Amino acid sequence: MQTKIMKTVRYIYWQDNAMWLGHLEEYPDYMTQGQTIEELQENLKDLYDELTSGRIPGVRRVAEMEIAGSERT
Numbered sequence: 396m397q398t399k400i401m402k403t404v405r406y407i408y409w410q411d412n413a414m415w416l417g418h419l420e421e422y423p424d425y426m427t428q429g430q431t432i433e434e435l436q437e438n439l440k441d442l443y444d445e446l447t448s449g450r451i452p453g454v455r456r457v458a459e460m461e462i463a464g465s466e467r468t
Contacts, residue, residue, distance in 0.1 A: 424455050
């Protein structure tokens, strides 16, 4: 039996005329849409499943890193 683990994923969304558009914050190059905010969220969940499945080669992601710098005077 497989157990599903809930994960919180951030997304960016906006309304353009009658459609809701959005993308996952971690994957800004991959957009989707829906006629309602609920449909957009479902499409974003499907998109997340596809992007994290390993079946799509060359998926681009956003990441963060810390860089040490020196103060300039």
